[in-house]
Amino acid sequence: MKLRTLLGATVGVIGGVVLGNRALRTRAGSLDNPFAGVERTYRWRGMDVTYTVSGEPDAPDVVLVHSIHAGASGHEFSRIVEDLAESYRVTVIDLPGFGRSDRPPLVYSPGLYAEFLQDITRDTTDEPIVIASSLSGAFAVEAAGDSEWERLVLICPLTDTGARRPWMRTVLRTPILGTTLFNILASKPSIRYFYERDGYYDPSRIDREAIEYAWKSAHQPGGRYAPASFVAGTLDPDIDLATELAALEVPTTLIWGRDAKLVPLRDGRELADAADLDLVVVDYATQLPHAEHPERFLEYVEAELPRADS
Numbered sequence: 001m002k003l004r005t006l007l008g009a010t011v012g013v014i015g016g017v018v019l020g021n022r023a024l025r026t027r028a029g030s031l032d033n034p035f036a037g038v039e040r041t042y043r044w045r046g047m048d049v050t051y052t053v054s055g056e057p058d059a060p061d062v063v064l065v066h067s068i069h070a071g072a073s074g075h076e077f078s079r080i081v082e083d084l085a086e087s088y089r090v091t092v093i094d095l096p097g098f099g100r101s102d103r104p105p106l107v108y109s110p111g112l113y114a115e116f117l118q119d120i121t122r123d124t125t126d127e128p129i130v131i132a133s134s135l136s137g138a139f140a141v142e143a144a145g146d147s148e149w150e151r152l153v154l155i156c157p158l159t160d161t162g163a164r165r166p167w168m169r170t171v172l173r174t175p176i177l178g179t180t181l182f183n184i185l186a187s188k189p190s191i192r193y194f195y196e197r198d199g200y201y202d203p204s205r206i207d208r209e210a211i212e213y214a215w216k217s218a219h220q221p222g223g224r225y226a227p228a229s230f231v232a233g234t235l236d237p238d239i240d241l242a243t244e245l246a247a248l249e250v251p252t253t254l255i256w257g258r259d260a261k262l263v264p265l266r267d268g269r270e271l272a273d274a275a276d277l278d279l280v281v282v283d284y285a286t287q288l289p290h291a292e293h294p295e296r297f298l299e300y301v302e303a304e305l306p307r308a309d310s
Contacts (some may be wrong), residue, residue: 002007002145002172007113009097010160011100015228020116023242027046029216029278030220031073031099031213031216031217031220033050033052033302034074034075034078034213035052035054035074035078035081035092036054036082037052037053037054037055037081037085037090037092038052038053038054039051039052039100039197040052040053040124040297041121042120042124043147044096044119044120046091046104046115047094047096047101047102047104048101048102049093049095049101049102049117049120050093050094050099050100050101050114051074051091051093051094051120051124052074052087052091052092053089053090053091053093053287054081054082054084054085054090054092055084055085055086055087055089055090056232057086057089058089058144059088059089059250060088060089060129060150060305061086061088061089061125061126061127061128061129062084062088062089062090062091062127062128062129062130062131062305063090063091063092063093063121063125063128063129063130063131063141064077064081064090064092064093064131065093065117065130065132065133065136065137065140066093066094066098066133066136066289067094067133067134067135067136067155067287068095068098068134068135068136068185068216068226068227068230068235069194069227069230070125070182070185070190070191070194070214070223070227070230070231071186071191071212071213071214071216071217071218072095072098072099072214072217072227073094073098073099073100073213073214074092074093074094074099075099075210075217076133076167076210076288076290076291077092077197077290078257079291079292079294080110080290080294080297080298083294083298084298086144087222087302089125091124092121092127093138093209093216095113095226096108096112096113096116097222097226097227098217098224098226099217099307102222103220103221103222103223103225103226104222104225105173105222106225107169107229107234108225108226108228108229108230108232108235109229109234110138110139110142110232110235110236110237110238110280111142112137113136113139113235114140114142114143115143117130117139117140117143117147118143118146118147121143121147121149122147122148124220127148127149127150128149129149129150129151129152129153130144130149130151130152130153131153131155131301132152132153132154132155132156132157132159132288132289133155133156133288134158134262135157135158135161135230135235135236135265136161137155137156137158137235137249138157138158138159138237138239138241139152139237140152140156140157141239141241141244141245141248142237142244143299144248144250145244145247145248145249145250148248149250150250150251151250151251151253151304151305151308152248152250152251152252152253153252153253153255153288153301153304153305154178154252154253154254154255154289155255155256155287155290156255156257156260156262156263156268156287156289157241157254157263157271158241158262158263158267159236159239159241160236161230161235161236162186162233162234163201163233164232164233164234164236165231165232166232166234166267167232167235168228168231168232169228169229169231169232170233172224172227172228172231173224173228173233178224178228179224181298182218182223182224182228183219183229184222185227185231186215186218186219187215188211188212188225190243191211191215191218192206192211195210195211195288197261198261198262198286198287198292199287199288199291199292200285200286200288200291200292201259201284201285201286201292202284205292207291210291214222232262241271242270242271242274242275245271245274245275245277246274246275246276248275252275252277253277253278253279253280253301253304254268254271254272254277254278254279254280255279255280255281255282255289255290255300255301256268256280256281256282256289256298257282257285257287257289257292258278258281258283258284259279259284259285259286260285260286260287261286261287262286262287263287265281265305268281278304280300280301280304282296282297282300
């Protein structure tokens with residue numbers, strides 16, 4: 001009798017968890033395009049990858065590559081796209097596994113993202129300026145050597161997010177337990193905590209819309225697969241960033257939040273010195289200076305970039 005009761009309770013708990021996970025996905029709904037440009041689809045290795053283009057067709061190409069986290073997407077650049085599009089043809093990408101792009105149950109890797117950036121920029125742009133954030137900056141560095149890019153701008157790039165835990169990827173990819181753990185990781189309080197800890201210097205600047213969009217993005221079908229590799233540390237490229245940057249022929253600029261904690265400014269200075277690069281420092285900012293101080297970020301960045309009228 002006790003065994004039957006225990007089994008019944010276990011089945012009830014599992015059933016409740018499954019229904020709860022489904023309810024979250026239903027409540028999230030579909031993900032809207034946050035940009036006013038033309039949305040397009042790039043077919044790559046069996047996946048439909050979504051990107052949005054804004055600005056004049058004959059303007060210099062700028063490609064924006066978002067950072068990696070549970071709710072990541074191109075929405076990260078929503079506060080700078082409209083202004084950038086006044087002078088450039090701006091392409092905002094939702095990387096495979098994130099945003100409005102397909103999220104198949106692949107084992108996502110640094111090499112996959114580097115090869116993707118090579119292919120999409122070759123096929124959809126003309127000698128672009130690539131602006132990449134955080135871990136995606138390392139993917140861009142890997143891609144740049146074999147790409148015809150005009151310039152590379154890296155926002156707080158990093159290659160090491162912590163110890164590698166492949167078992168975490170396995171757990172998060174499981175249907176019931178993995179989905180439940182990921183839903184906790186990608187809850188609104190967790191997303192806000194991530195922004196407060198690593199994204200913004202001033203928490204009052206965190207936009208509610210950004211948290212809501214990140215939460216919806218995380219809860220799209222297949223949303224846990226790419227972040228599972230990130231949480232496990234298996235998206236960290238096995239490269240020496242300073243060595244790779246020093247060998248690049250693509251002109252590169254580093255942009256750093258003065259108060260960044262995940263990748264401190266001293267790391268940026270050491271990287272700039274080792275690879276002989278320009279380093280732009282944004283005051284009162286951490287990991288996402290382009291989201292927290294968009295006007296100042298654009299002022300610094302556009303001073304470095306070729307203009308449409310030049």
